[in-house]
Amino acid sequence: MPTAETEIETLANREYKWGFISDIEADSAPPGLNEEVIRFISHKKDEPSWMLEWRLKAYRQWLTMTEPHWAMVHHPPIDYQATIYYSAPKTKKKSFDEVDPELLKVYEKLGVPMNERAALLGVEQPNIAVDAVFDSVSVATTFKKTLGDMGILFCSFSEAVREHPDLVRKYMGSVVPYSDNYFATLNSAVFTDGSFCYIPKGVKCPMELSTYFRINAKNTGQFERTLIIADEGASVSYLEGCTAPMRDENQLHAAVVELIAMDNASIKYSTVQNWYPGDKEGKGGIYNFVTKRGKCLGRASKISWTQVETGSAITWKYPSCILQGDDSIGEFYSVALTNHRQQADTGTKMIHIGKNTRSTIVSKGISAGFGQNCYRGQVKILKGATNSRNYTQCDSLLLGDKCGAHTVPYIEVRNTSSRAEHEASTSKIGEDQLFYCKSRGISLEDAISMIVSGFCKEVFRELPMEFAVEARKLLGVSLEGSVG
């Protein structure tokens, strides 16, 4: 007779359905990394010389650094010379209407709303603008004009380097310096595309801005870079989604995201990360080494990170907030799921510099199969950050008895008027909970997704509605087969 343990295992075994490979002709750099490749990328992107200089400076720095190994993840050595650092679909687009229909079909298949015309014709309300990044380049950005009329800049990073060099030069690297860490430095040298967004003073962005990242080409790394600036009193909600085909080789993804919020500005950044996680035995999958950091530069500014991490073979990611402005607020809401042989070491850093700064951390880790899930978080309240507060809640849910959950908090408070709270719990989906649901006629799969969604509720409610629905479904699918 199946026990709850074996049932949960089977549920975690369903297939990754975004794993298709699209046959799109690509223009790629040869594998390997050297100054020539960096010049090639810069040239392909038609970059000004200051950009190339910055890349080379980062590359030279990177050569002096070593891969970090402090995270609770294990992988064979990465051959940085085997990776392709640039790959672009061959057709060159000039405007949205000229985007290769094959590419649009890929996004349609992924369920990404790319149809600007339907909205413009009034068929549906435009509520989401999308920048689609395919391998190393942005292939389409929707609603640019609608946003442009309000003074909002939303375009690919490459375009921003050419069109808005002053803003890029001023802010790029101001939150994550080119020398920050091994992966961020690598990104600084070879980054290809990503999104750029600037919300001018006092403007509340009327729609969700979104970037959809797709890795398609084989042996290709994706190194995107995103920069979002919310000027005084501005606000924006930004979404990010990602998928990749199923391939036997591991693929490298090392992104950098920088957010800057001025006085009274607010940025909400939501991610649903669903890179290919590898197969049941841990073959293939994306190595997701990402540096995301926001700076609350102005007073009473706010940066909120929400992430749902279900994909990738390895996730190494700590979306953080530097609370520099007085009365600024940082938030981090995270759901990280590891199944099969997936490993995640994720969390946040909240650095309190300004007075009366507040931060909230809610982390929900779900481990199934042989998955290993580690929450790593740092709360640092500096001497001058008087009357500051942090609240951290860190919960782990285990499905089955071969997975692991780990919690590594670092808390440092340098003054006496501040307070940091840390709560942690570990629980297991029990046979009793499953039987309770089943005895009410609810199927095992529905029961597990209900219990897991309930566990993640505090995070899901932070997501924009459509994304929350998507995230719930995704968790269900990611756990499919962990029961049966």
Add this chain to the structure above:
Amino acid sequence: MAFLEIKDLHVRVAAPGGRDILKGVNLTINAGEVHAIMGKNGSGKSTLVQALAGRETYEVTRGTVTYDGKDLLDLSAEERAREGVFLAFQYPVEIPGVSTDYFLKAAVNAARKHRGEPEMDSVAFLKLIREKMALLKMDPSFMKRAINEGFSGGEKKRNEIFQMAVCNPRLALMDETDSGLDIDALKVVANGASSLRGPGRAIIIVTHYQRLLNYIEPDFVHVMLDGRIAKSGDKNLALELEERGYDFVERQVAAGV
């Protein structure tokens, strides 16, 4: 054919070397009847109702159970529920973050889908739960709270009978619903359970005490002893047990009466 026919039911703990708990239970229940099952701790009362509900931690090693003409043991726990079997738990389980109304709606609709009926719309569902909340004298705020999370023992039991009333089962299994209830709550809960009494359905009440039976009068009372039904009678047997304790049944069995 009887509504529920249990023949020579043997059940053990589903684990290597698991203990035998039920050692040949025979019980016939006709539609419309209420049966009380009493007995000491460890006699197998709770195991019987949990095995009937399909709990997989118990393994049926011998015997048959026919429910409404179907082989009950051939159905999974969720199929049994959709066929109208309901277990009110002795220890209701907490499910953090899942609201009671969401959970119940999923339960109601799973059964409707099974019967080939459309899902119940929100208006009809709300009407149904309001009606049953009034029956169980429950505060509407319960619906938005996570199932059983932070509920007192009495609230949990009340919530079980509320769910039972909403699910409207044909075979209601109540596992020590009365334990942990004060007398007022006991009346409310008994009243809720009694509302399910009627033709075409049956109720099995597992209890240690006679007092619940003052409010739901059983047609039959059975005493379990070491995994078997040792003695059966009418409601007066419960009164006799209250007065004389379980020892007299044991002595009678030992004496071969």
